[in-house]
Amino acid sequence: MKLSNKNAELFFDLMWGLQYFVNQKLKINNNIESLEDYVMCSTEEKFEVRTALYSDIKIIDSFIQENPQKLSEESLDIIFGWKHFVKGDFHIERYLKQGAIFIKTDNVYRVLGLYQDFDQLIPRSRLPLSVQTVLLPFQGEIIYDGLFQARNIYFGGGIKRELKESYMIAKQNNRIIESFDTANNDNKKKEGNKNKPHKDWGPELNELANASKRLRGKATDPALFSPAFSLVKASLEFAQLVASEETDKDDLSKALNKVRRAYNKSNTILNRQDD
Numbered sequence: 333m334k335l336s337n338k339n340a341e342l343f344f345d346l347m348w349g350l351q352y353f354v355n356q357k358l359k360i361n362n363n364i365e366s367l368e369d370y371v372m373c374s375t376e377e378k379f380e381v382r383t384a385l386y387s388d389i390k391i392i393d394s395f396i397q398e399n400p401q402k403l404s405e406e407s408l409d410i411i412f413g414w415k416h417f418v419k420g421d422f423h424i425e426r427y428l429k430q431g432a433i434f435i436k437t438d439n440v441y442r443v444l445g446l447y448q449d450f451d452q453l454i455p456r457s458r459l460p461l462s463v464q465t466v467l468l469p470f471q472g473e474i475i476y477d478g479l480f481q482a483r484n485i486y487f488g489g490g491i492k493r494e495l496k497e498s499y500m501i502a503k504q505n506n507r508i509i510e511s512f513d514t515a516n517n518d519n520k521k522k523e524g525n526k527n528k529p530h531k532d533w534g535p536e537l538n539e540l541a542n543a544s545k546r547l548r549g550k551a552t553d554p555a556l557f558s559p560a561f562s563l564v565k566a567s568l569e570f571a572q573l574v575a576s577e578e579t580d581k582d583d584l585s586k587a588l589n590k591v592r593r594a595y596n597k598s599n600t601i602l603n604r605q606d607d
Contacts, residue, residue: 334445418467440502469512533575541568563594
């Protein structure tokens, strides 16, 4: 997912205007005499100005106070929000319809593209990819600042699994950061944590659990019968707890360990069996 062309154009108008101001104030490149010159200058020159901007973010206050380009209050508010940037090394872990997943340590961000979707810039086959960039708030969403450096690093299976697990944990617990507006994120998390309407499987599971009580292995039965029946009962007990809204994590963990023990016993007996 990306910004609309109109919003992408607005972003670059504001960003290049701000960076031009930084360049003139700090006298980084004296050959740039106009905003048009700055827009046309090289990426390397923009990187230098960009570094200066994030090194002293207070310069945004000066820009807003002087407002050299006579911007609207709405535009100035957008630029003011950029003081809450997140800069550093990220891993792009996957693409979703709603944006790209950027991971930085324990934080997982959903980031929108600008003029292009991320999969138009970076093929999916290159993921996960290590990049250095800056994330910014923009109209309630998160974008990158238009410049990033990709690192050609190969990731083994272990790192890939860790990154995937970071994403899955954030997704399951509604912790994917979709906005730098704290209140907005808190509301989304609360909405996600609300118990959504779902079918009550209690009656069916109780019926199955009662029926499973009749499953008993006899000495004359094949050796696998008894552990297999124990596995069925333990699995039903776990399912009953999952379906109950009152159960805590410790109870679920104990029930799952019971399933694991029954599985391991079944597996041991199966491995003893002759081909």
